[in-house]
Structure formats: C-alpha cells, structure tokens
Amino acid sequence: MSSKAHGSNNIANARRMVQQLRVEASIERIKVQCSHHLQWVSKASADLMNYCSEHARNDPLLMGIPTSDNPFKDKKTCTIL
Amino acid sequence: MCDQTFMAATFGPCDSCGKTGPLMNIYIKNEPVNYCSFCVEVMAYRGLQKGETLETLRQESDTLKKKLEEERGKLNDVELHQVAEKIEVVGALSIKTRRVLKGHGNKVLCMDWCKDKRRLVSSSQDGKVIVWDGFTLNKENGVSLPCTWVMACAYAPSGCAVALGDGLDNKCSVIPLSLDKNENLATKKKSVAMHTNYVSGCTFTSSDMQILTSSGDGSCALWDVESGQLLQSFHGHTADVLSLDLSPSETGNTFVSGGCDKKSCVWDMRSGQNIQTFENHESDINCVKYYPSGDAFASASDDATCRLYDLRADREVAIYQKDSIIFGASSVDFSLSGRLLFAGYNDYSINVWDVLKVTRVSILFGHENRISRVCVSPDGTALCSASWDHTLRIWA
Numbered sequence: 001m002s003s004k005a006h007g008s009n010n011i012a013n014a015r016r017m018v019q020q021l022r023v024e025a026s027i028e029r030i031k032v033q034c035s036h037h038l039q040w041v042s043k044a045s046a047d048l049m050n051y052c053s054e055h056a057r058n059d060p061l062l063m064g065i066p067t068s069d070n071p072f073k074d075k076k077t078c079t080i081l
Numbered sequence: 082m083c084d085q086t087f088m089a090a091t092f093g094p095c096d097s098c099g100k101t102g103p104l105m106n107i108y109i110k111n112e113p114v115n116y117c118s119f120c121v122e123v124m125a126y127r128g129l130q131k132g133e134t135l136e137t138l139r140q141e142s143d144t145l146k147k148k149l150e151e152e153r154g155k156l157n158d159v160e161l162h163q164v165a166e167k168i169e170v171v172g173a174l175s176i177k178t179r180r181v182l183k184g185h186g187n188k189v190l191c192m193d194w195c196k197d198k199r200r201l202v203s204s205s206q207d208g209k210v211i212v213w214d215g216f217t218l219n220k221e222n223g224v225s226l227p228c229t230w231v232m233a234c235a236y237a238p239s240g241c242a243v244a245l246g247d248g249l250d251n252k253c254s255v256i257p258l259s260l261d262k263n264e265n266l267a268t269k270k271k272s273v274a275m276h277t278n279y280v281s282g283c284t285f286t287s288s289d290m291q292i293l294t295s296s297g298d299g300s301c302a303l304w305d306v307e308s309g310q311l312l313q314s315f316h317g318h319t320a321d322v323l324s325l326d327l328s329p330s331e332t333g334n335t336f337v338s339g340g341c342d343k344k345s346c347v348w349d350m351r352s353g354q355n356i357q358t359f360e361n362h363e364s365d366i367n368c369v370k371y372y373p374s375g376d377a378f379a380s381a382s383d384d385a386t387c388r389l390y391d392l393r394a395d396r397e398v399a400i401y402q403k404d405s406i407i408f409g410a411s412s413v414d415f416s417l418s419g420r421l422l423f424a425g426y427n428d429y430s431i432n433v434w435d436v437l438k439v440t441r442v443s444i445l446f447g448h449e450n451r452i453s454r455v456c457v458s459p460d461g462t463a464l465c466s467a468s469w470d471h472t473l474r475i476w477a
Binding site: 009012013014016017018020021039040041042043044045046047048049051052053054055056058059060061062064065070071072073074 | 165199215391416421461
C-alpha cells in the first residue's frame, strides 16, 4: 500500500468519523432535551436491580434447586457393595 | 495483517471507473458506494473542503467526542454498586461439574444450547460438529467437515437445524438435523452467507428463516436462509467483528456486536443503522451478551475485564475486574435472572461475578486449557463451557 493511498484513506476515514460524530452529537442534544430516552444511572441501575429481584427465585444457578428437580445432578448416591 | 484484509470488503466493478477489483465500502453524503482504492484517493483529494486538512478534521473529531462524553456524564449521578448496597449478598453457590463431554479431536471453539434445554451443539477446529444430549451424554448427530474450521455454531429456534460459521470458507451454512443416524448430514449442508473473511459469529433471529452473521471483514449481515440473499448489512466497525448477540426483548429489533477495534455497537436490524457505540475497553472485545431484560449488555475483552453497559443510560455502568486476573476474558453469559455473570478466561477458569454488587462470587476450575465459550441453558438450570482442551463441561 503506497503512503499516498494510505494518506487519502486516513482523510476519508476521518471525514466519515466526523460525519458520524456530528450525527451522534445532534442525536445526543435532542435526547437530552427530550430526556425520556436517556436515563439517570440511578434509575437505570434501579431497573436492573428490580429485574434481578423479580426473577431471582426462578434462577436455578443462583438459588440452587433440589437434586430431584435438577436433571443434571445425579440422584443416587454410590453404595459400597 | 488484520488491517490489510479489512481494506477490501468486497470485490467487483468500481462504482466510479468500472474496473473490477477489490473495493472499499465508503459513504458519500450518507450513501454507501463501492470505489476502488484509486478512485477513493482521487475523490478524497477533490472533496476536501477549503481549509480542511487531516489535522483540522482530527481536532473537530476530538471536540465532538469530548462533547458526547460530557453529555453522557451529566446523567451519571451514582455508581451501580452503590445503588445495589441495600440488596442481599449472593449466597454460596454449589455449582460443580456434572458432565464432561468428550469426543472432539481438537479445540472446541463454540457451542449453543437447543431451546429444548437438553440438547446442545458444539463445533471444533477439526471441522467436527456434534449434537449432544446433555442429560445422557449421547451423541445424537455428528457432522464432519474436514476442510473447515468451524468458529461459530448456533441452534435454530425450532431445534431442527444448526448454523455453522466457517473460518476458512468465509461462509455460514445451515444443516437440517435428522433423526436418521445413518444419514450423511454433510451432504445436506446449505451455504447461506458469504463474507470476505472468516465468520466469527452467527445466530438465528426469531425464526429459522433468517441468520445474522459477524465477520473478520468488519461487517455484520442479515441473510435469508431459503434464498441465501443478503437482507441487510451493518458497517461501522473498523476491524474484525468477533461477536454478536440478538436482543432478547420481543419488541427489540436490535443486536449488539463487539470487535477488535475495542468498540461495541448496537444496531437497528431493519435500517442497518448504528444506534449506539461504546468505546471503553482497552483491547479486543471477544464476546458480547445481552442482559435478560434487554436493557443492558456485557462484554468480555482481552484487557482482562468484563464490562456492563446500560442502553438507556447510554454508558458503561460496571467493570468486572481484579488485579489478580491478568488473562483475557473470552466469553460471557448471564444467569436467568441476570444476577450472575459467568465469564470464561484464558487462564482456564470461569469467574462468577455478582452483576449488581460488582464483586466476584466464585471461580469454577476444571478445564485444562482456555475457555472458548460459556453458555447458560435456556431454563437457567445449567452452564455449559467449551474449551481448547477438546472437551465441554456442564456445570449445575
């Protein structure tokens, strides 16, 4: 790859990136103005916590389920003959 | 080498001069065009606006980035683990190896559970793809594709087919599964996706009819299985895309991808647009996985950390790291409730993290080589891990 092509490719890449960032910045401004798309981290974290609490009792790996219900755990214990 | 192979994303006639050759996919005024490298050079020099140089563009890009960070930062009022202080600590976990699946002759690169919660499919570097019954360790189906390097595999939602992503052929194929043990499944392989570099990840969408692939050529694509047609392509990564995950929410038509450019991107499947981008990792992102509610996702990276990103707060909310963990993380998955994050590392162990309190709960030892993939079963009763030590382990 010649350095000239590399140079122009950098410019093309940089322009593309700037264009993308311009778009993102305008979206961000609109989002913050509307403020119903972006949420405070505290609210978002609270939502994640609520989801976990609601589903925690159904989570077998978290709560542990009895051996009889878990198809992967072996039911019988070994006996010495 | 990665740089070079990425440059030629497609091959064909140039949109500008008509010569056939490797083409670069670029955007001019938001319109995608394919130009050969010579025409790109000519256009770039001609198109430079007055006073625009590489330096000014770079400066503008830096100011815009800072501005975005500022806007995001305004909403960061408290850390996730602080909010989670009032929640109970996770009790001691009794997770142990319950099954060891032996049968592959080389590194197991990928695996996926079937929706029936007992079958799973795994693929390895020797071209073998095996469908196992997780309860009985019975090998239900085996396909041998000796000239391929199956880097990705996925079970169809119906359980009637598997999709395989190729590292050498650059294709993603679909194989229908049959109950007939004598049938040679390799002959029924149907090529669906064609990339210009290795296929690193594949998944079916909500039905057996469409697959989503990610590739070393820096793009992701949505394909129709029946016709093999490209329905939508997703460009934006500047290096190999290593992983993707579909949003679990019913209304969600989005997916997240992560790659060697250290970025993770969220995409809209219908428009092909990049909705959000996150650039926090310090090295290649090996795996991305959505949180069960679809409002967040986790990523695992070679920088030895896993990170949690909240999509509505539009920022990273937790980093799962320890000074003692120095090896890269290759794969992550959430438990059913999303409270636990299982992460497989290159130091042969699986670390179990408390997602909310951002602490490590447990370490699972057993594998004798790198973990390539961890996957929780659809009903959350078990975790399966695939490793370079030629085996898979089921933990419960």
